[in-house]
Amino acid sequence: MNNTDILVDFDKSVGRWIGSTSKMVDNFLHEAFQCEGLDLSKEQMIVLKKLHENDGLIQNELAYLTLRDKSSLARLLAKMERKNYISREQDDFDKRVNRVFLTETGRITFKRSRPIIVGLKEIMEKNITEEEIFQLINTLQRIQHNITSTEALFK
Template structure:
């Protein structure tokens, strides 16, 4: 086998830039949350956002909405319960179903993330034209559709 058959130029790969940018965003949020005294991860903030918008979601639906598998979401929710950000309760009609509710502490914590998120959005979009942002988001949506289509064929 020829070396050129297995070498891929990762520096020009879209995946490399998506991944490294996502990691930078994660790191920024982690540092910003800590500097504001918030004991919160990006993943926990996403869960709080979904519950802030629609409290009492079924746990499986929350897994779908946050793009997490059921077991990793269960572990995340257990951590969030220990921090008193959320409560899980059995559904009154179907005991096999858990509903997830945001607590007042969770709601307050989520509200404290808003200025951090606004600041990050401003940093990310600085010196980028509105039409470029529109094009980028459409390109990323197309990439997601391509991956979803490919996963459906696996």
């Protein structure tokens, strides 16, 4: 029997449950944003949150903080510029660097998304103890560490 003949029970795989839960969160947010009249994706909301915390981030820093590659972030930011959520400006000292800023529309949109995020958090954490939440976060962090420490194998 070689490695391709090994059967894996994907229903008992951590990856299957992480993936399906992630899709459920994405779908919930998409529907909730639409119901509130927000033209916003989860990815755009994450960018708005990072800029709300630290407006004027360098575009490459924003890519790192949002776990996106530079080209996919550039496409996302272009879409957000068309929606007038953000603006990009050349850095005063290094013309090769773009800084990303929230616009007033972006600030308002972020503030309108907050109750939806709080509501989702309450739904997800219902009937789950603080200790279970801590343990889940710790486990997911270890899974992420395991993945990032093995990524070099594929390069």
